[in-house]
Amino acid sequence: MLSTIAHCGKEALPGPLLTGALLSLSLMSPTTLQASEEEYDPWEGFNRKVFAFNDFMDRNLLKPVAQGYEFITPDPVDRAITNTFSNVNDTLVVLNDAAQFKFTQALSDTARFVINTTVGFFGVFDVATHIGLPKHDEDFGQTLGYWGVGSGPYLMLPFLGPSTLRDFGGSLVDYSTGMSYPYFTETTSEDVSLAALQIVDLRSDLLASENLISGDRYLFIRSAYLQNREYLVTDGASQEDFSDDFYDDFFQDDEF
DSSP: TTTTTTOOOTTSSSTTTTTTHHHHHSSSOOOGOOOOOOOOOOOOOHHHHHHHHHHHIIIIIIIIHHHHHHHSSOOOHHHHHHHHHHHHHHHHHHHHHHHTTOOOHHHHHHHHHHHHHHHTTTTTTTTTHTTOOOOOOOOHHHHHHHHHOOOEEEEETTTTTTEEEEHHHHHHHHHTTSSSGGOOOOOOOHHHHHHHHHHHHHHHHHHHGGGGGGGSSSHHHHHHHHHHHHOOOOOHHGGGSOOOOHHHHHOOOOOO
């Protein structure tokens, strides 16, 4: 199972279980997390059943493991692990920068990868952010959206969490490029170990975001995911719907 959801950073495949949804909603203000008539979910009956399964697995397996990981892992080590996976993902970010003709951003992200890989000791330290080279979030699902491909129906995937038809297809393309961390390992067991570590690390980072969910959990998470993906595809064109302060509370850190 874990080898299937090895996903070259959170961008290449939808976040496992509820992780992708929690990440989406943690980037948004509570006032935007409402169901919209424009949310295309023709498979809601099926999606709700998959959501219930994923939610059960998250509550009874992934979350307890993530809580244990958070308890035993010192903050500097946790931060180093997160930074390392983020650094590997920057190779895919650069590729999708170029595919969207964002050449200035591609140069910035290339410099970011080189600096963090060298000075930052293979990404353990996020030196680039502290010298003015911020992390960007690009994937092939966003690239398809940039070129006018519609998101298609909302889709809740077993184990993988929320997605759309476009984003799921895009994630498969990202994975097939050979630029994700499983391609840097030599055995399936190493792939599985790295995938498991990244999933648990990401889930532990999002434990504090769970109290943001209210009301119908399915509708809440669907809105969070779809609105965040729209925000990423349009590069913040609807920025009035999002709260920078809310983002800062969860993801800004002045330390390496």
